[in-house]
Amino acid sequence: MINSPSRSPLLNNPQDEVSSEDESQENLHATIVETNTYIATSARSQNTGAKEYTRLTSVPVDRYNFAFLVFYFLGMVTMLPWNFFITAEDYWQYKFRNLSSNDSSVLTPRQIEFQPDIAICSSIPTTIFLVLNAFFSHKISLKLRMVGSMIVVLVLFTITTAFVEINTDDYQDLFFEFTLTIVFIINIFSAILNGGLFGIAGMFSSKYITAVIGGQALGGVFTALAEVISITFATDPIISALVYFLVGTAMLIAALVLYTMLSRSVFFKYHINQSHIKANTLSINADHNQTAITTVASNSRNYLQPDWKKVCSKIWMHGSGALLCMITTLSVYPAITVLVKPVHHGGKWNEVYFLPVLNYLLFNSGDYTGRIVSGWLKWPANRPKIVMLLTVLRIGFVPALLLCNITQKHPLPVLFHSDEIFIALMACFAFTNGYIANISCIYAPTVVEEHEKEMTSSLMAAFMGIGLTIGSAISFVLIQFVS
Template structure:
């Protein structure tokens, strides 16, 4: 049988309720109240029953995550949540080919001696803006409708549409767009907007759901997002190493992306059918209402916001600073040895350093945050997030091309060190804020609080992407 209260508890089946009261028989004191010990005092009575107005009478029997299956699936879903962004932004070689100066018959930007065209130089910044704005809008909408549309519809539906849009990208790889680059530029941005609408619905739903799990699973999703950048960079490097043309390399690259989304759909369907997932995703407040006839819990967005807005501010500042220069500026930073015929400097430097190194550092920062969980003081956390502003001028003074400003850090190792510290701090501070939020609110508020955090993140991404356009032009 299925328990359903106001549409909030689809999927809460009898085994889940059974888990919640599984130890009831062994927890209840069966000593007769009117037996020989009827004169026992109130303190002994309280001790026997161990009652507390703020805690449930019976401790639930929690199902186990066998072989860490749920953890691994959450990690994959974290990868997929940012897959459109990571795959589009990392395919730098492909976009440079599509928007090259066709009048000079240049096959890729690496062979050009005249610098990037305006479309080549500004595409990444426009991509960031086209990603962040719809992402923000639909993160807000997803939070608003989270209790009106079922979790499975939001997750599976958004993944299917995401897959279809990525298939459209595969088709355009084989289409000659040289004579209509401006139109292709617009069509690409529209595709990116739609992809990020799906990504926002999926991400908001995923974070809302995982907020009900232990911090281990929150770290799995957060870590998966960082691993998504690593995965995309490795896929790009692998496709370039084939030695084929830019279009054939892009074909291999985006096929990998499509297969990843398809696999994630299958694995999520398996996960949502598991007892472990149903136990945690269940609205425990409503189950308690069904078992005890108590009043249902009310959700107040204002109350939740008051409890967690400082953590939201921290993640907003963290991502605003990051997106102000990454990847809009960092993708333009060339190796000191570029133009001398070395494939490392001309072909592999940008995907390896600008994407793979950043994503690796971001992932390490998130994993470290999950183990250390410091600082716990929210004021210190906000101050550290604001201190990352120093990375904006540092990266602007690296060897980004084309430029009007003087280059201060012209050595590759200087840029690599700055970028790595920039990446680690991004992942560390973002994960600390995300993990601490569910601890700052009540159990029944965790899903909404985690979803609100994605909105703060969306605001940060939008502001950073907007600033990125000006940073590129300031160069």
């Protein structure tokens, strides 16, 4: 048997105090330890009415990486509403088209304003509830936050899908306002789901946080690919949108089922219990015979409550870098970049694929690549001043993209009258977004104490949420400028 480094039993018996903790959370995942943790083989003894126990000699493991894959998938789903709403550009352009003219090059105010409006309606509730999550999430049960949020998002997303088949031409303004209301409410519960997921991942080893972050980036790539495939096989914008939103609905249902399966596993409940170092007793249903692991925490352990002011003083440089990165990104993407048109007209590439491929698929692929490379290079490591310098230099992408081939008349000249330059700018813009955001999130938890890490993850999410809100507001101003 492979023993833990300390060779101390986790529990002496169900009534005794718990022995000292493992030296690290990673050891908890990687080793089989000598332990006196007990399994309740039956709910109650027929004679005494007390629980009966057998000895558990190994820590639950993540079989077949099931938990890791579920965390990755849930990361994709947390960003699904945002990605699906902004990527379905052809559908929204059709819904808010000019009914009195067949000239599609002349955009209506609703067509121009939809992307910045949807960004604002997404970022404001996201920011508010990410901040609230950092301070008050412990007052609401984990099941309610996760399952309840997913159910609400699923219901509202299903309503959005149903409206694809409803003719809204006669009440475009009402449909516009209704859609923004749906987006606002969805993002409230998406933020609760996002904050809850990061909090859960923080109770496991670091690879599970990496899975969530990677899943969020991969979700954007998946969404863009789904849009490209839907318009390839369905030329009608209504049919392609229906297929597109049905895929999103199916993903939400799958996420709900997978999370329910994960939350019932011994592995999940064991590690959730380990994070609550002042808990008394937890029974975990396991396998088909309803066995249970019961863990008793020591009364001598002290639970340290993190001080958010102290945490902020440690991570403010990391948080500021992530915040400025999001401000820069949302100020032009997607509100401004969707207005960039190909230099040449005609042909399927220019008329059909230019926008979804270069604006959405390229950006999300670059963002995902940046996150992967940052985790591999780990440069500039824990030197937030260098990250901040790179973030400030990145602001230069804003005027550069404004000088591309934007179809609307505006005071700035078209300096980059080239599709190739636009592609290069978008690729670098996306890559740096993923790289800087991820490197900030990776190293922020390394400058705080162990008991402060969960709050650190929540605060970093809040920093980025604030950046999204400010960037969305700037994009609205820029839209007024270019239109």
